[in-house]
Amino acid sequence: MNKFFPPYLPPMKKVLFVCLLLMVAAYAQAQQFGGNPPSIRWEEINTDTVRIIFPQGMDSTAQRVSNIVHWLAKNNPAPLGHRLFKVNIVLQTQTTIANGYVSLAPFRSEYFLTPVLNNFELGSINWPEALAVHEFRHVQQFNNFRNGVSNAAFYLFGESGLLVATGAAVPNWFYEGDAVYNETITTNQGRGRLPFFLNQYKSLWLSDKNYSWMKLRNGSLKDFVPNHYPLGYLLVNYGREKYGLDFWSKVTQDASAFRGLFYPFQKAIRRYSGVSYKAFRDDAFDYYKKLSGVTGDKVIATQQKINQGTKAGIQDITPIKKNFVTNYFFPYQLGSDSLLYLKTTYRQRPAFYITGGAGEHRLRTKAIALDEQYSYRNGKIVYAAYEPDARWGWKDFSVIKVLDIHSGQEKTIAHRTKYFTPDISPDGSKVAVVEVFPGRRGQLLILDANDGKVVQQFHSTEISLFTDPKFIDDNSLVTAVRLSDGKMALAIADISVGSVERLTIPSYGVLGYPNVNNGVIYFTASFSGNDELYALKLGDKKVFRITQTSLGNYFANASAQKLVWSGFTANGYQLKQMNQDETAWTEVSEMEITIPVPPFPVAHSNEVHDILLNGVPDRNFSVTRYRQGGHLFHFHSWRPYFEDPDFTYSLYSDNFLNTLSTELFYHYNRDDKTNGVGVNFLYGAWYPYINGGLEYTFNQPVTINNKASQINRMETRIGLSLPLDFTRGRSHKNLYAGTDYVFDQQIFKGTYKDSFNNTNFSYLHHYFSWSQFIQQATQHIYPRLGYSLSLNHRHAISLYDSYQFIGTASIYLPGFFSTHNIIFRGSFQQRDTVNILFSNQFVNARGYNDYYFSRMWRLSANYHFPILYPDWGFANILYFQRIRGNAFFDFERVYSKNKLITRDLRSVGGELYFDTNWWNEYPLTFGIRFSHLLDNELSGATQKNVFEFLVPIVIPR
Structure with a gap:
């Protein structure tokens, strides 16, 4: 979540080379800096192939990941080449967010070991193993590209x-698709065998939505x-099959080498397939459409399939x-004609609704959560909500909330926990939750519904993770379990005796979302x-x-x-129903x-078999302590x-735990x-963050009292800051x-150096910002409700008596329609009138020149x-996702030195913004502003109508 939402972009007077801006900005990694508390004791497995860095106690997971990585590096299935460079992998255990990535600058990978609880999204393979086979493929890609x-760019x-270079040569769809x-x-599952994953394109074909290639590459804010x-x-998959x-x-070898300087990837496809890039894509989609039975009249095909059974x-x-x-x-049935459900749209935040004869009624907006799951029974909604740690970005929690739909009151019954997918018992006294231990086996807990205390625990050596628990009655519940070998089954947990019994035979076909009625368990399976x-x-366990x-x-x-x-x-997900007496079982x-039947054939799957059960050895690697103090510097880039x-x-350095970022630089004016x-x-x-810097400038020319001299100038900076997330x-x-x-020292040199005294001065810079915003839906330009406050104060503490204070506050309100925003903003700046040491921080009224008076507000x-x-x-270069406007009015007042004379600067106008993607990957917003000045400029000629071109002013370095 951004801490600040500017209501407009100031114009840049020097328009930089847009292409370079896009390329550099797109690869800035959104990683958590300083995300782990210092209490974690880190260990490592360090070999010639990989270094696994992990918290103490995660040895078995680290050993398993290391064995998988070594097998993949040695055997290299479906190779992209045979280069191998050592990579550092960090295992993160504090976060509830399931993810993983590989990046350069520095070359490292991070695995977030809490699994996704949705069985259909990523499957049921043991999560650290699934991460290893997926993420190490990215390592092999970077090594071989x-x-x-691209290699010249590296040097x-x-x-x-x-x-x-590799990002420009090879598109992001290949990285993730491969x-x-x-x-x-390499496994018995993988997303290439999951209908949930593959049905996304099938849904477009069935609906006859023939989107352009650029729309498929860049996405949409409405579709x-x-x-x-x-x-x-x-x-x-099609390329390897065909x-x-x-x-x-x-x-990829030709593309990453830029063989064919422009569009090297497209040219390489033509070179080795004999067809154009467009024909290759069209042929691939036709191949899958035929396999799906999506041919001829799409509506008739859909109706024929939907009525079977x-x-x-x-x-x-x-x-x-x-x-x-x-x-x-x-959806939950509340009666003969009423439904409760969670509704989300591209225009609205997630909220609970009831619909019936009187229409749709919103109960309450859902708290921020990682998924859509919730359960309902007897007037109570129970769900898991997301809460981050205040300071540590890689430490967060999943807490249980209970909402009374009659009173609208909501309470949290479990704090600072990692509980997921809750369900409430028929008598309302108990809540079943899944507790996840990242990288280890999870367990099923029964909580007291009033205070969240643990009443009972279920765990099994055969079960790696319980998911989707659902009460059958007050003393038993059904759950979809992931087994140690990656298979799944339905199981029943008996609260009275504390036992777990399988109901279905294990299968790599995923299943979940059970619901119980009248002795029958309804569920989804693939x-x-x-x-x-x-x-x-x-009664008879028949399916x-x-x-x-x-x-x-x-x-x-x-x-x-x-x-x-x-x-x-x-x-989107649409509500459907069948009458029970009309179903055919x-x-x-x-x-x-x-x-289980895979939706589409997997190319060359007969040549590589599941490596997790049979192929990967059980080698025991040496584990040693990873001392952070000895690994603070890793210089990776120079530019x-x-x-x-x-x-x-x-010259840039970032250590692998992302706790120290360093820049050494040379500059020339x-x-x-x-x-x-x-x-x-x-x-x-x-x-607290500790920041600092030192800059030494040689032989800077100065003229004092008509005497030319030179100074060596040294500016030293040290500071503390505290980023908190509440x-x-x-x-x-x-x-x-x-x-x-900040300490600034000036040492005179040259012919007249003895005529001047060396000087130094110092100042303090204090800053504070606070923001609070509600969630945003996809089409929301800004949050529909929120505010932000920013205060900055600089003041000299030696030699000079200078200061500068600036404060800015913004209020965000809903507009007349669900995707409109009203934003009010106020700014105030004041400085001393004797020694102007500090540069202007004030944003003047739009359309006017920049002014720096002793007091200004707007x-x-x-x-x-x-x-x-x-x-x-067009041309796979520029894609327009949204065009939006802004009407504005600015009122600024400036004061003379003695504060007795004031002048007003007012302007009205409009801005037109273009939310775009460049080269199908790199987002950029730019715009045009028209300002009509209602007052005259304070100096020089006044141009009543001012046009400006707006581009971002934050240029990554």
Whole structure:
């Protein structure tokens, strides 16, 4: 969450080279700096192939990851090349966010070991193992793309240069598609076998949504467009199926070497496939459409599939909104004609709703959460909410909230926990939750619904993770369990005796979202190649398929009369229903369960078999302590930066735990011909950040009393800052405060050096910011409710009596429509009138020249609104995602030195912004501003109508 939302972008008077800006900005990593508390004791496994850095107590996970990485490095399935450079992998255990990444600058990988609880999204393979087979593929990609021009970029600019070069040569869809392919061929599952993953494109084909290639690459703010993961997998899998296992090796080698300087990737595909890039894509989509049965009339095909297995067909409950995406999750029947559900749209935040004869009624906006899951029974909603630690960015929690739908009161019954997917018992006295231990086996807990205390625990050596617990009655519950070998089954937990018993035979077909009614467990499973609804009779344990549709069916809720659920479509998850007496149940054999059907064939899957069960050895690597003090510096990049008249060349270092960032630099000013060297650093391993720097400038020319001289100037800076995150409930809250001490020393040189006294002065800079904003929906330009406050005070403490204070406050309010914003902003700045030491920080009224008076304040009003969502681009260079406008009024007042004379500067006008992507990957917002000045300039001629071009002013270095 951003800590500050500027209501407009100031104009840049010097427009920098946009292409360079985009390339550098796109690769700035959104990582947590100083994210772990210093109390963690780190250990390492260090070999010639990999260094695994992990918290003490995670030895078994680190050993397993190390064995998988060594197997992949040695055997190299579906190779892209054979280069191998050592990588550092950090295992993170403090966060509840499931993720992983590999990056350059520095070359490292991080695994976040809390798994995704949605079984259908990423599968049921042991999470650290799934991360290893996916993320190490990215390591192999970076290793083998270092050739030709990309290798030259590495030698010229370090890892930053390599990152930019390979990112320009090889599209992001290949990186992720190839990694998904790797996880699919090296395991018995992988996303390439999951209907949830592959149905995204199938939904577009069934709806006859023939989006342009640029829309598929860049996404949309109004339509559902799958991201680059499924797109990449479909193309990568097709390329290997059609042109051989080595096809992408040849393509990426040529592309990363920039063989064919412009569009090298597209040219390489033509070179090795014999068809154009466009024809290759079209052929791939046609291949999958035929496999899906999506041919001819799409509507007829959909109707034929959707009515299979039912007597009267499936009824849609909710009308489809075609102008923006709407999702309905986890419907619960409250009566004969009332439903409770969680609703999210591209225009609205997630909220609980009830619909019935009187229409739709919103109960309450849901607290910030990592997923959509919740449970309901007897007037109580229970769900897991996200809460970060105040200071440590890689430490956060999943807490349990209980909402009374009658009173609207919500309470938290478990604090600073890692509890997920709760369910409440029929008598309301107990809550079942899944507790996750990152990298280890999870357990099923029964909590007291009043105070959150643990009443009972369930765990098993055969079960790696419990998911989706659902009470059958007050003394038993059903849960979907992930087994140690990656298979899944339904199981029943008996609270009275503390036992767990399997209900279904294990399968690599994922299953979940159970619901119990009248002795029958309804659930979703992927046995047939699609996520269908199934039923298990508790009496005889027989399994029946209820639906046979084209797309996924989830979150079933059964009553004696109806079965309701959410069906996935290209317009979002839509509510559907069937009458119980009209359903046709088809009994499912054990073979259908144990041998699930993949949605599409996996290319060359017969050449590589599951490595996790049989291939990976159980080697025991040496474990030693990882001493942070001995690994503070890792220089990875070196690059120039020029902003006239200053030229800077910097050497960058970031350590692997991301607690120290260092810059060594040389600078040259071509106006006064001065040279200088310096260092900047930021240390984040302790509770406050420590920042500092030193810059020494040689022979800077000065003229005093008509005497020319030179000075050597040294500026030293040291400071403390504290970034805090108090996000709770439905709003993001952030505080940032700090103080810097700056010491400036000037030493005279040259002929007249003895005529002057060396001088030095120092000052303090205090800063404070606070912001609070509610969540944003996809189409929200800014938060619809919130405020921010920023205060800065600089004051000299030696030699001079100078100061400067500036404060800025903003208020964010909803506009007349759900995607409109009203923003009021006020700024105040005051400085001393004798020695002006500090540069101007004030943003003047729009359209006017910059002024720096002893006192200035400004009030502004802005009305932001979307105009158009073009979803259009050209030449794979520039893509327009949204065009939006802003109408504004600024009122500024400036004061004379004695504060007795004032002048007003007022302006009205409008701004037109373009939210764009460049080269299908790099976002950039730019705009045009028209300002009409209502007052005259304070100096010089006044131009009443002013036009300005707006581009971002923050240029990554």
